[in-house]
Every structure is written in C-alpha cells, then in structure tokens.
Amino acid sequence: MYLEVLSAATALTPFSILQSNVQRVNITIAAGSASQEATISSVTTANTRLYWGGFKISGDIATPDKMGVRVDLKDATTVRAQRNTSDATYSITVSVTVVEFISGVISNMSRGTATLTAPAQTGNIVPGFTTNTGANGVEMAWLGQTTTFSSSKDISNMLTRLRRSDDTTFLHDRWGATGNCTTSYECAKYSSTYLRGVDSFSNSPGGEAFGGESDFTFHFEDDISVSFSGDLTAGESDLQGAFKGVYVSSYGMYYDKGVDNGNNPSHIARNKLRWNPGILKRKVSNADKTITNGNSSATVVYETGKLNGNKTAVQFTGQALSSYTMASADYSNIWARVSYDGSNTVTLDRGGTSGDNRPMYMLTEFW
Amino acid sequence: MLMMGLKAPFVPEVSLLKSLQHVSVFLSSSYAGTTQDITITEVDVANTRLRSGHLSSFGNTNASSHSVRWELYNSTTIRITIGANYAAGGNLSLVVQEFIPGVISALQRGTITVSNGDLAEQLTVTTSSLTLSELVLNGLISTYTSDNNMDNTLALLKQNSTTEIEIQRGASGGDVTAGFELATYASTYVHFAQCLQGAVGSGNHSVRVSLNSNAVFDNDIIPSWAGTKFNASNTDFGQDCVQVQSVFSSGVIFGRSGTPAFEAYAACNVVAFKAGYIRRRTLISNNFFYGNVDLGATGRIASSKRAWAEYMGQKQDSTGSSTKNRAIASSMVTVSATPTGNEVSLTRGATTPTVTNQRPSFSWVEMV
Numbered sequence: 001m002y003l004e005v006l007s008a009a010t011a012l013t014p015f016s017i018l019q020s021n022v023q024r025v026n027i028t029i030a031a032g033s034a035s036q037e038a039t040i041s042s043v044t045t046a047n048t049r050l051y052w053g054g055f056k057i058s059g060d061i062a063t064p065d066k067m068g069v070r071v072d073l074k075d076a077t078t079v080r081a082q083r084n085t086s087d088a089t090y091s092i093t094v095s096v097t098v099v100e101f102i103s104g105v106i107s108n109m110s111r112g113t114a115t116l117t118a119p120a121q122t123g124n125i126v127p128g129f130t131t132n133t134g135a136n137g138v139e140m141a142w143l144g145q146t147t148t149f150s151s152s153k154d155i156s157n158m159l160t161r162l163r164r165s166d167d168t169t170f171l172h173d174r175w176g177a178t179g180n181c182t183t184s185y186e187c188a189k190y191s192s193t194y195l196r197g198v199d200s201f202s203n204s205p206g207g208e209a210f211g212g213e214s215d216f217t218f219h220f221e222d223d224i225s226v227s228f229s230g231d232l233t234a235g236e237s238d239l240q241g242a243f244k245g246v247y248v249s250s251y252g253m254y255y256d257k258g259v260d261n262g263n264n265p266s267h268i269a270r271n272k273l274r275w276n277p278g279i280l281k282r283k284v285s286n287a288d289k290t291i292t293n294g295n296s297s298a299t300v301v302y303e304t305g306k307l308n309g310n311k312t313a314v315q316f317t318g319q320a321l322s323s324y325t326m327a328s329a330d331y332s333n334i335w336a337r338v339s340y341d342g343s344n345t346v347t348l349d350r351g352g353t354s355g356d357n358r359p360m361y362m363l364t365e366f367w
Numbered sequence: 368m369l370m371m372g373l374k375a376p377f378v379p380e381v382s383l384l385k386s387l388q389h390v391s392v393f394l395s396s397s398y399a400g401t402t403q404d405i406t407i408t409e410v411d412v413a414n415t416r417l418r419s420g421h422l423s424s425f426g427n428t429n430a431s432s433h434s435v436r437w438e439l440y441n442s443t444t445i446r447i448t449i450g451a452n453y454a455a456g457g458n459l460s461l462v463v464q465e466f467i468p469g470v471i472s473a474l475q476r477g478t479i480t481v482s483n484g485d486l487a488e489q490l491t492v493t494t495s496s497l498t499l500s501e502l503v504l505n506g507l508i509s510t511y512t513s514d515n516n517m518d519n520t521l522a523l524l525k526q527n528s529t530t531e532i533e534i535q536r537g538a539s540g541g542d543v544t545a546g547f548e549l550a551t552y553a554s555t556y557v558h559f560a561q562c563l564q565g566a567v568g569s570g571n572h573s574v575r576v577s578l579n580s581n582a583v584f585d586n587d588i589i590p591s592w593a594g595t596k597f598n599a600s601n602t603d604f605g606q607d608c609v610q611v612q613s614v615f616s617s618g619v620i621f622g623r624s625g626t627p628a629f630e631a632y633a634a635c636n637v638v639a640f641k642a643g644y645i646r647r648r649t650l651i652s653n654n655f656f657y658g659n660v661d662l663g664a665t666g667r668i669a670s671s672k673r674a675w676a677e678y679m680g681q682k683q684d685s686t687g688s689s690t691k692n693r694a695i696a697s698s699m700v701t702v703s704a705t706p707t708g709n710e711v712s713l714t715r716g717a718t719t720p721t722v723t724n725q726r727p728s729f730s731w732v733e734m735v
Contacts, residue, residue, distance in 0.1 A: 210575060212612075212620070214653035218662055221615065221649050222586045249585070249613035250649040254575075254620070277647070287617040288581040300582045303558070306642040360617075 014278050014367040017105050017194055019047060021310035023098040024342065027081040029069065030091050031058075035082040042076045043100040046109045049186055050079065052143055052228050053095030054316035054337040054359065056351045060330040061090050063150040064158035067331055069094050070144030070184035073111065084146040084182075090332075090351075094144065095339045097313040108189040116160070119177040125162065125170040127187040137198030139271045140170050141186045142230040149179025153327055157181070161230035163269040164200035175232045175267070183230070196274040200229075201246070201253050204267045214252035219274055221250045222283050225364045226317055229269040239326050239334065245318025245360030246270050247285040256287055258320030258358060270317065281311070284363040289348060291336065291357045293322070297349035309342030312365040322355035333357065382735050383470050383556060383644050386410060387672055388463040390445060391703055394422075394435060396456035398449045405445040410465040412442050413474055416550055417505060418591065420460025420729075421678035423701035423715045429454070429512045430520040436506030436546035437461060438476055448546075450508040458714060460703040462675040472499075473551040479534045480544040481522065483510070487535045492549055494529050498579060500551045501636040502526045502562045504594040511541025517604060519543075523594030523634035526562040535632075538599035545594070558583050558639040562593065565621030566630050567609055573622035583639045585615040586648055590730050591636045592679050598629035609633035610680035610728035612652045622652070624682045624724060633680050646735050650679065651711070652728035660711045662731065674733040676711045678702045683725040702729040 020043065029036045050073055061067040066087040071094055074080040081094045110127035131138040140162045149157040157176030160183045165171045174181055190198070199215055226248045233242035244257040244266050253272055284302075291298045316338045324334060332351035336359040339347050348359045388407050417439055424433040434450025437459070445461065473495060481488040502524050509520035518537035524547055525533050534545050552560055559579045567574050578588075590611055597607035606625025613620040614637060621633050654660050678701070701714045713727050 210573070212573065212622075218651055218654070218660065219649065220586075220647045220662075222647065247615075247617045249615045249617075249620070251613045251620070251652050254613075254617075256575075282584045282586060282642070284583075284585055284616050286581055288577050302582055302584070303642050306584075 016311065016367045017101050017279055018311060018366050019044070019100045019102045022313050024340065025079050025096050025098060026093060026339065027079065028091050028093045029081055029083055031089050032086050034084070034086040035080065037074065038079045039077055040079055040098055043098060045073055045076055047103060047106055048073060048098060048100045049141065049188055050143055051097040051099055051313050051315045052141065053097060053314060053339055055092055055094040056335050056337045056349060057090055057092050057332050058351045059090040059332050061087050063153065064147045064155055065150040067092065067335070068146045068158050070146050070182065071096050072143060072184045082146060084148055085150065093337065095337050099313050104191055105194050106188045107191050110187040111185065113182050113184050114172045116172060116174060116181045118179055121175070121177050122171060122173040124165070125172050125185065126168055127170070129189055130167050131164060131170070137195050137273065138187060138189045139198050139227060139273060140164065140200065140229055141227050141271065143184040143186060145181055145183040147179050147181045151178065153329060155326065156233050159232045161232045161267055161269045163202040163229065173232065175234050194276055194279055196276055199272040201272055202269040203255060210254065210256050212252055212254040215272070217274060219250060220277060222280050223275045223277055224248050224250070225273045225275065225280065225283060226253065226285065226362050227271045227273065227315055228317055229271055231318065232267045237326050238323055239329060240321050240323040242266055242326070243319050243321045244268055245287060245320055247287040247317065247360055248272055249285065256320055279366065280364055281367045282365040286363070287358070287360040289358065291348055291350060293355050294353055296351065296353045297347055300346045302344040304344050307344055307365055311367065312340060312363065314338055314340040314346060315362045317360045317362050319360060320358040324355065330354065382673065383466050384464065384673055384734050385414065385467045386465040387675060389675070389703065390461040390463060392447065392459050394447065394449060394457055394459055396454050399453040400451040401449055403447045403449065404440065405447065406443055407445060407463055409442045410463060412439055414468055414471050415439055415463060415465045416548060418462040418464055418675060418677045419505065420462070420676060420702040422457050422459045424455040424457040430515045430517050431509040431511050431541065433457065434508040435459060436508050436544070438505060438546050448508060452510065452512050458701050460701045462677065464675070469553055470556050471550050472553045475549045476547070478544050478546055479532060480542055481534045481536060482542050484539050486539050487533055489527065489531050489533045491530055492532050495549055495551045497526065497529055498559050499554060499557060500526060500549055500562070501560045501591060501638055502532055502593060503548045503591050503636060505546030505548060508544045509541050513540060518597055518599045521595055523564065523596050523632060525564055525634055535596055537596045552638060556641055556644065558641055560636060560638045562634065562636050563619060564632060564634045565609065565619065566632050567621055567623050568630050569628055570626045572626060573612060573620055575618045575620045577618045578616065578637060581616045583616050584642055587640045587642055587645050588614055588616065589638050589640065589645065589648065589732055590614045590619065590650065590679060591677060593634035593636055595633040595680060597631040601627045601629045601631065603627055605683045607631045608682050610652050610682045610726065611635050611650065612728065614650050622682060624684045635679065644735055646733045648730065648732040650728065650730045652679070653726060655724060655726055660713060662709055662711065674731065676702045677730045679728040679730050681725065681727040702727060
C-alpha cells in the first residue's frame with residue numbers, strides 16, 4: 001500500500017500522517033524549582049511522540065542532580081519537565097516537540113521511566129511487545145535523565161543510553177556507578193504501512209573524530225530520520241572527546257566527535273527511522289552549524305515560505321565540543337538546545353558563551 | 368484510515384527540465400583514434416548539460432586503453448572522442464539534460480590538457496562564478512602507455528577562481544586531456560553551486576567537506592562528478608579509489624575502502640536548488656557490485672523522463688600491493704537508469720581479475 005498516489009497526469013496526492021499540528025513546547029524549570037509543566041492542546045497519548053530538543057542551563061550549576069532533566073507526556077494535555085533537585089540560582093530550559101500521528105501509525109506505545117540504582121550500570125527495559133526491527137520497527141526514544149548524584153561534576157554517573165538488546169528487551173546503561181539515574185523514554189512500535197523499519201544504532205567510537213556505518217538498505221534522501229536515544233561517556237577528563245553527534249544520509253549514519261581523542265570510547269545510541277516514500281516532505285540532518293566562542297546562540301535560516309510550521313519538527317541529535325575539563329567545566333557552555341520557530345529558522349542555543357559548541361539536529365517536515 | 372489524512376492534490380512547482388534523454392553506446396576497440404557521433408533529439412545547447420554514467424571497460428591492455436571523452440557537439444549531436452590508445456572496448460552511458468531557458472545563465476565547454484611531465488595545468492575561462500558554477504568532467508584522453516599505472520591517466524578538475532580552472536593528476540606521465548562543462552546557474556533557481564575536492568588523508572577511510580551554506584534542504588542538493596586522482600606513491604589502485612559517499616546539508620563525504628599511506632582525492636560539484644524543483648533524490652554508495660539496484664520505488668517514480676542516474680566514483684578493497692593496474696578492467700563501471708526509472712543498472716566490462724567488495728556510487732535524481 002502506498003500513501004502517495006500517481007495519476008495519469010503524474011500529479012501526486014500525498015497524505016499526512018499527522019493527526020494535529022505539531023506543538024512546540026519550551027519549558028523552563030525556574031531557580032528554586034525541581035519541576036514544571038506545560039499545557040498543550042489535547043492529544044491521544046497512544047499516538048503521540050515527544051521529540052527531544054535538548055536543554056540549556058542558565059549558569060554554572062555545580063552538580064548533576066541539579067542539571068539533569070527529563071520530560072514526559074504526563075497526560076493528554078500536559079508535558080512535564082523534572083530535575084532531581086532544585087538549584088537556588090539557575091534555571092533549566094528544555095525543548096520538545098509534540099507530534100501526534102493519526103491512528104494506526106503507532107501500533108503500540110510504551111512510555112515510562114527506568115531507574116539505575118547505585119551501583120548498577122545497566123538495566124533492562126521491556127516495553128511489552130516484540131521489538132523486531134523488520135517491517136514493524138520499534139523506536140526507543142530517550143527523553144532525558146535525572147540523577148541523585150551530587151558529589152562532583154562527574155557526568156559519567158548521569159548520562160544514560162538506551163539501545164536494543166533483543167526482540168523483547170532494551171538495555172539501559174551508563175558508565176558511572178554512583179547515585180541513581182532515572183531515564184524517561186518512549187518506545188513506539190510503528191505500522192509497516194508507514195515505516196519500513198527502524199535501525200537501532202549503537203556504537204562506541206574509539207578515538208576517531210568521525211566515522212560512519214552504512215545500512216545497505218536503499219532509500220530516498222528524504223525518507224529517513226533519526227532520533228536521540230542517549231549518549232554516555234567513559235568519564236575521560238576532556239569532554240571534547242566525550243560528546244558526539246550523528247547525522248544521516250541515504251548512505252547510513254555518521255557519528256562525529258569533532259576531534260580525535262586517542263582511544264577513549266564515547267558510547268552512543270540513536271534510532272534511524274526508514275519511512276515509506278511519501279511520508280516525509282523534507283528532511284535536514286545538519287551537523288555543520290557552530291555556536292562559536294563568545295556567543296550563546298546561532299541560527300540557520302531556510303528558504304522563506306517553504307516549510308510548513310504546522311508539520312515540521314526538530315530534534316537534537318548530539319553535539320561536538322571544544323575542549324572542556326569535566327571536573328571543572330561550566331556546563332552552561334555545554335548543554336545545548338535546538339528549537340524551530342515555526343517559520344524558517346532553527347536556533348541553536350546554550351546558557352553560556354564560552355568555547356565552540358556544534359549541536360546537530362534533525363529537521364523533518366511531514367506532509 | 369488513510370483517508371483521514373487526505374490532503375488536496377499536490378501541485379508541483381514548475382519543472383526546470385525541458386527534456387531529458389538517456390544515451391547508451393557501445394564503443395568498440397576498433398574505434399581507437401576516431402570520433403563517434405550520436406544523434407539526439409534537438410536541444411538548445413545553451414541550456415543543456417551532459418551527465419555521465421561513466422564508461423565500463425572491457426579490457427586491460429594499458430592505462431590509456433580506456434581513454435574516452437564526450438561533448439555536446441551541436442544541438443543534435445553528442446561527439447565521442449576516443450583516444451589513440453583505446454583498446455579495451457566498453458559501454459558509455461550519458462544523460463542529456465535540457466533546462467528551460469533561464470536556469471543556466473552561462474555555459475562554457477572545452478578541453479584542458481596537462482602535458483607530459485606535469486601534474487597540473489590551468490586554463491583561463493570565460494568569467495563564471497565561484498558560488499553558482501558547476502565544473503563537470505566529461506571524460507579523459509591519455510597518451511600514457513608505459514604501463515598500467517592509472518595515477519598518470521586519472522585526473523580531476525577544480526575551479527580556482529572566476530576566470531581559471533585546473534586539471535590535476537597524481538603522476539606526470541603522458542598527456543591527459545579532459546573535456547569539461549562549466550555551467551553557471553541563475554540565482555533565481557539555485558541557492559548555490561560549489562566545486563569541491565575531498566582529500567582522503569593518510570590512514571583515513573573518509574573525509575567530510577562542508578558546503579558553502581548548510582541552510583538548504585537535503586533533498587535539494589544534486590552532485591556531479593569531477594574526477595579523481597591518487598598519489599603516485601600509493602601502490603594499490605583498489606584502495607586508492609574514492610567515491611562520493613554522501614551528499615546532504617552536512618556536506619559531501621568522500622570515502623574509500625582502505626587506508627593507504629597516502630592521500631587519494633576526488634572532486635565533485637554540488638548544485639543546491641531552491642526548494643520544490645527536486646522531487647526525490649538519493650545517493651547510493653554502499654551497493655556491492657553489481658547488476659540492477661532496485662530503488663524500492665515501484666510505482667513511485669512519477670516520470671522516468673525526469674529521472675536519471677549519474678556516476679559518482681567508486682571504492683573497492685585492496686587489489687594487491689603490486690597490482691595497481693590489475694583492477695582496471697573490472698573496475699570501470701557504468702551507471703544507467705532503467706526506462707521505468709525504478710532501477711539503476713550497474714555494469715562492468717569484465718569480471719577478472721577479481722575485485723573484492725567493489726562499490727560504485729551513483730546519484731539518482733527525479734526532478735519535478
């Protein structure tokens with residue numbers, strides 16, 4: 001079954017798989033607060049995905065328990081953001097896009113949180129349905145994490161990753177073993193009517209700055225998208241080698257750390273969604289825009305009047321950084337966010353202004 | 368269920384294509400030193416570009432035995448010039464792409480030669496643009512016959528300035544003449560064009576080269592091939608082969624299979640059209656040779672008369688430390704779109720000597 005019908009005159013009749021206009025949500029957890037909710041137009045939760053847009057902090061938060069953040073679709077009209085512990089001075093702003101599909105696109109949805117209790121470094125998530133990656137692909141999306149860890153700035157205890165283990169299980173892991181980590185997730189199983197499949201991509205790039213993996217499945221450039229499912233770091237002192245992003249082309253997926261940092265691994269997980277032709281109108285996988293030293297933001301301005309803001313969503317796909325020492329970093333320079341204005345501009349921003357920061361993003365416009 | 372999301376019929380924007388012709392020709396080894404003319408349906412030469420599916424070669428006698436270049440000779444003729452040392456025989460695939468008036472603002476065709484003993488040569492061209500021009504390689508003729516070392520016979524093109532282009536190669540034996548088209552596009556239709564070169568460095572598989580702007584949609588960026596060269600010190604033609612692996616707003620990624628001790632290069636152009644003119648495109652660089660590649664698009668190609676495939680280099684595993692010549696016969700690849708547009712055909716002239724994991728790269732585009 002094809003969603004795009006060819007007539008003798010070759011006119012194309014695309015269908016939209018969106019039930020409602022996408023909703024862009026920016027939530028700020030104020031100084032002194034640990035959570036904040038945003039009201040959205042009502043959606044059917046079983047058909048809805050939150051797209052992670054990253055986050056920023058307003059200043060030099062001292063410990064991961066105050067800077068880690070997760071979001072969830074609390075109910076049909078509420079998106080919630082939480083951190084483990086409030087910070088007296090600094091806020092967190094997190095961005096998500098609410099994408100509600102028509103009935104049938106998502107055949108099963110499992111959302112919730114998973115917790116790693118110290119000293120656990122791994123755990124399992126069982127979404128309750130078979131996670132075969134064939135025609136009926138399953139996307140395990142990471143929606144932030146919180147932690148109780150408060151002893152230092154060692155974010156290896158905080159950062160988590162989700163990746164497919166077998167047909168019934170996803171792995172939830174981190175590098176560190178101190179404090180408890182809670183990760184928010186959405187696990188969506190898609191109908192093959194709309195999606196050819198999902199590739200659960202996880203890798204542990206060594207020291208190389210850049211690499212890729214081809215998938216040997218042919219598709220058109222606009223029929224693929226990628227979603228974030230977490231990174232973790234081995235705790236190397238230089239965050240330049242610890243952070244990385246991904247971008248996708250018809251070839252497959254590339255990971256990019258921006259620097260060759262020896263042999264230190266830098267674990268990564270993403271989902272690559274292979275849509276049937278006619279679902280996505282446009283895609284952009286951008287890895288080439290830098291928030292430069294001295295600036296807190298950068299913008300990418302697309303051709304005027306071409307993107308339909310009601311159908312266009314943006315997702316954070318990772319980042320490459322200048323050199324920062326983990327133990328002493330001001331993380332307001334590091335955590336970054338991507339947002340789309342509903343017209344033709346994508347903004348990349350952070351709380352601080354120091355060093356180069358290259359957030360990567362996926363822009364998808366549905367029909 | 369599907370009807371819930373039914374939208375009004377999509378009305379395509381104006382097509383930039385006036386016509387598209389697919390041409391395939393067998394070039395016999397007996398054509399050495401001749402020109403062969405192919406008659407095409409009449410086009411306006413000022414608005415027409417040739418795109419290449421490359422040559423698949425049938426033999427392996429010397430490094431110049433595959434020398435062929437092509438040009439749009441007049442409004443109804445493609446002229447193919449075959450080198451004096453041509454001996455292999457092979458198939459050549461071309462696409463004649465005629466735009467509507469106004470898309471191409473200037474177009475210069477010609478040849479540029481690097482002479483025996485030189486690694487590079489420059490040519491003054493009619494003033495073009497560094498941000499709107501596409502410099503395409505239309506084949507190579509080499510006079511080198513000493514051995515099969517293709518670092519002498521392969522070359523790439525680059526644009527140095529608005530008034531100068533350059534041909535480069537890895538070794539200096541014999542003369543090499545390249546055919547070229549230098550097309551400048553109107554900014555009404557194109558965000559930018561860019562001639563770029565990828566140097567896959569020592570010990571590396573791939574390199575990413577940024578575009579002039581990343582504020583373009585991935586689907587709107589069309590590549591074209593501008594040649595390859597490799598360092599004369601390398602001894603493995605297999606691992607020296609470079610392909611264009613990805614083309615999107617994050618840049619152009621060039622890749623090869625091995626990690627030789629020396630750099631290898633490829634050059635290509637990208638033309639970033641404004642949104643709405645490209646219906647679909649892909650670049651498939653990970654298909655192990657050979658045969659037909661099913662695009663998985665049965666019933667999805669609106670018009671095969673608006674779709675084409677284009678060669679974008681190739682990569683392959685090692686062919687041996689002392690045999691950079693051996694892979695020649697089985698490594699020349701032709702790319703062509705099938706009439707339905709749903710498949711792309713990859714062909715090579717010979718299957719021996721065995722080339723392992725040969726992966727030709729091709730761009731496939733359907734314009735509105």
